[in-house]
Amino acid sequence: xxxxxITAEGTPNIALIKYWGKRDSGLILPMNSSISLTLGKESxxxxxxxxxxxxxxxxxxxxxxxxxxIYVNGKRLDLKDTxxxxxxxxxxxxxxxxxxxxxxxxxSENSFPTASGxxxxxxGMAALVYAVAYALxxxxxxxxxxxxxxxxxxxxxxSVMGGIVMWNKGTREDGVDSVAEQLYPETYWPxxxxxxxxxxxxAKKVPSRAGMARTVATSSLYKQRxxxxxxxxxxxxxxxxxxxxxxxxxxxxxxxxxxHATMLDTYPPIMYMNDISREVIYAVHELxxxxxxNVCGYTFDAGPNPQIITLxxxxxxxxxTLKNIRGIKSIFxxxxxxxxxxxxxxxxLIEEGSLLPKG
Ligand code: 2P0
Numbered sequence: 001x002x003x004x005x006i007t008a009e010g011t012p013n014i015a016l017i018k019y020w021g022k023r024d025s026g027l028i029l030p031m032n033s034s035i036s037l038t039l040g041k042e043s044x045x046x047x048x049x050x051x052x053x054x055x056x057x058x059x060x061x062x063x064x065x066x067x068x069x070i071y072v073n074g075k076r077l078d079l080k081d082t083x084x085x086x087x088x089x090x091x092x093x094x095x096x097x098x099x100x101x102x103x104x105x106x107x108s109e110n111s112f113p114t115a116s117g118x119x120x121x122x123x124g125m126a127a128l129v130y131a132v133a134y135a136l137x138x139x140x141x142x143x144x145x146x147x148x149x150x151x152x153x154x155x156x157x158x159s160v161m162g163g164i165v166m167w168n169k170g171t172r173e174d175g176v177d178s179v180a181e182q183l184y185p186e187t188y189w190p191x192x193x194x195x196x197x198x199x200x201x202x203a204k205k206v207p208s209r210a211g212m213a214r215t216v217a218t219s220s221l222y223k224q225r226x227x228x229x230x231x232x233x234x235x236x237x238x239x240x241x242x243x244x245x246x247x248x249x250x251x252x253x254x255x256x257x258x259x260h261a262t263m264l265d266t267y268p269p270i271m272y273m274n275d276i277s278r279e280v281i282y283a284v285h286e287l288x289x290x291x292x293x294n295v296c297g298y299t300f301d302a303g304p305n306p307q308i309i310t311l312x313x314x315x316x317x318x319x320x321t322l323k324n325i326r327g328i329k330s331i332f333x334x335x336x337x338x339x340x341x342x343x344x345x346x347x348x349l350i351e352e353g354s355l356l357p358k359g
Pocket of ligand 1 (some may be wrong): 014015017018019020028034121152153154155156208209300301302
């Protein structure tokens, strides 16, 4: 009955008010609420070609499958690995909700390289949860989906919706109220752009999950950050309501700086930025000063690659500034995305009638 193959795609998101630290690591419940921009699929290299920024995932549940099989970028994952088991718990939870025992075949591909500096975990988990929800006919709301995506990776819960999304930290111990909510659809501020610079394709030394746990355990500055975030969110929501880009940019820069300060205050310290990241920070402040107002704002995730949020008419000026910084390997930009969506049968990554990945 559940033998239909469903294919969905999702895109990454960039946190503007950051999530860093859990109050419950089993249920993935955050210490503070966070806000992000779901990124658009259509991306463009500066002075180069366009490309797609998305994860595509096909899913089928079948009584003919003996065990679950998950393929990511052509490689079959080891489902005995504890980290992988934890990341894909959402499939079991959704299967339980559907009241079935059929095993799943999941085939997933990222259209963007890992070295793009953008995490594929959010787009991957969002596409997966979306596809599974439809494959099992669960009739889930986006809010329900965000709860399942959260179990795979905290930041992923924000990618199940488009536009500007808030992950409410929630207060309940069972995490039921720790869900994402769309603040504004992708049509609200369509001029927003995210200009991403690649400064280093190297994998980070400290994974986010381990890094944030160490920050919560050792940084005293972190306690202050958690206290500050609520007020910052209020000011940020106000800047969004008024589409006041100057304030909007100031707040995202402050929040990124605050998160990276707590990383440095962690013991042993965590340092994701490199010299080029710092050059970009100086250059952005210089550019804003020259313009007499904030025309762009940087934000850094758990890595050295700057993402500069700006408006369409400023992309060129931002790119010109970045081109003068030595060591930046490539620059591309994208806009605001609409969140996950279903794709046609012809886009399926599963061979029709075979229960095997295509190709
Ligand atoms: C964010 N990051 O809000 C922040 C900003 C990195 C810096 O969420 O342990 O992969 O799976 O919940 O979501 C990265 O951490 O961690 C992250 P888990 P996740 O986007």
